[in-house]
């Protein structure tokens with residue numbers, strides 16, 4: 001409990017995933033913790049990110065099945081109701097009440113730093129020993145000459161539209177473009193993706209290719225290596241001109257070109273916190289900023305923008321801050337794109353440099369669960385070193401994100417394919433893909449000349465022993 005004007009041990013800026021986890025961690029250790037949120041606790045993940053997008057994807061997958069079976073499409077308003085219901089179910093966990101119950105004082109308002117150890121929220125001053133900045137990010141918008149502002153959507157505003165746009169152009173080819181593009185196409189929108197480079201460039205090229213053909217089979221038009229140069233209004237919406245000279249008509253344009261860190265108004269310069277060229281707060285591996293008493297986590301830093309990372313990094317930052325520990329964050333970062341098929345990856349993949357390492361692949365045509373479900377589009381691919389240590393991998397297919405947990409543990413703990421091969425996996429599951437790949441790698445190593453000689457010697461010895469002991473009986 002914080003008495004008014006008492007100095008707090010940890011002042012947390014932002015009530016998204018990073019802020020909530022950081023504040024709960026600090027309060028759990030008994031630190032006097034205050035969390036300041038300018039809008040609503042829960043942040044991007046709950047209100048405009050993971051929760052609505054995954055609910056939308058699930059509704060869209062059901063819609064696709066229903067349309068195939070009955071020719072009917074669901075009402076978009078019903079899908080929106082379902083999204084709201086999911087948010088409302090999860091909201092209490094992230095609420096001010098839940099934070100207060102965990103011992104965190106919650107203050108509503110926009111925080112500004114005044115000087116080291118002093119911040120202000122709506123004219124009221126607060127003193128702090130240390131602070132954790134978890135102010136997140138906002139969608140980037142590319143200004144297209146001639147495009148009316150009211151036609152532009154972002155991942156923050158797309159949830160408020162009254163009806164499904166008939167013709168939607170999405171700018172970008174990352175996770176948001178793929179997930180929302182597929183879902184909205186499955187719900188009946190005519191979707192086009194205009195991508196400056198290519199779809200999911202950071203993933204295994206074969207994985208990106210499978211997502212591309214799946215999106216195309218859902219009716220999404222994919223224009224890679226192109227940009228929109230200008231727009232003009234039409235009676236129904238807009239006509240967008242592409243660099244290649246062609247035009248494309250749209251009712252709405254969704255910007256999915258990444259997110260910018262939200263630091264405006266914080267006055268971080270007053271407390272000596274450095275930003276990088278992209279405006280992200282610079283941290284070390286302990287999540288400490290250039291001011292040793294100020295910590296940062298989540299989308300406001302230059303780390304990959306994932307909820308799981310925001311939470312884990314904030315918990316490390318809070319523990320280091322209030323207990324004086326020296327914990328470092330792990331470099332092992334799992335990621336999942338929740339399209340159909342899902343793309344899940346961790347550590348080294350073939351998209352990254354993997355020269356000198358072995359690649360072991362299993363097509364899901366050889367995974368019995370995938371065969372049984374008639375969903376064999378996908379693969380499991382491991383990157384291993386010469387001694388069989390798992391360095392990373394990619395899984396493409398249904399529930400790939402669930403099977404990735406095992407690979408993540410293997411990479412984080414430096415396990416080998418022998419460790420995975422020697423672990424009994426339940427049958428028939430998609431994790432058979434990981435198991436089969438590991439077994440394949442172990443068999444491959446067993447067939448090397450050196451191992452072959454060792455095995456021959458063992459066999460020879462065993463035969464001799466059996467023959468001799470057999471004679472004695």
Ligand SMILES: Cc1cc2nc3c(=O)[nH]c(=O)nc-3n(C[C@H](O)[C@H](O)[C@H](O)COP(=O)(O)OP(=O)(O)OC[C@H]3O[C@@H](n4cnc5c(N)ncnc54)[C@H](O)[C@@H]3O)c2cc1C
Pocket residue numbers: 013014015016017018019036037038039040041042043044045046048049050051053054109110111112134135136137155176262265266297298299300305306307308309310338
């Ligand atoms: C469409 C979409 C889908 C996504 N899907 C996934 C997914 O499936 N899996 C996944 O891992 N990640 C996903 N993400 C990413 C994930 O949502 C973010 O990485 C995560 O929410 C970041 O959390 P955060 O706490 O850093 O920031 P935020 O959630 O943005 O929270 C920051 C908070 O700080 C507050 N704030 C800012 N400045 C101040 C100030 N001066 N004073 C007081 N309060 C302030 C803001 O109001 C906000 O509530 C998705 C993102 C989007 C957009």
Ligand SMILES: NC(=O)c1ccc[n+]([C@@H]2O[C@H](COP(=O)([O-])OP(=O)(O)OC[C@H]3O[C@@H](n4cnc5c(N)ncnc54)[C@H](O)[C@@H]3O)[C@@H](O)[C@H]2O)c1
Pocket residue numbers: 142171172173174175176177179194195196197198200227255256257258259304305306335336337338
């Ligand atoms: N499943 C998930 O974990 C998930 C889902 C959605 C979003 N997110 C996170 O949210 C963040 C934002 O997602 P996103 O898809 O907007 O970003 P992203 O960084 O994944 O993709 C941005 C895309 O926009 C393109 N681009 C950038 N500038 C452009 C420009 N001026 N014109 C045209 N194209 C341009 C890039 O080449 C890239 O294809 C990401 O960091 C992502 O990790 C995660």
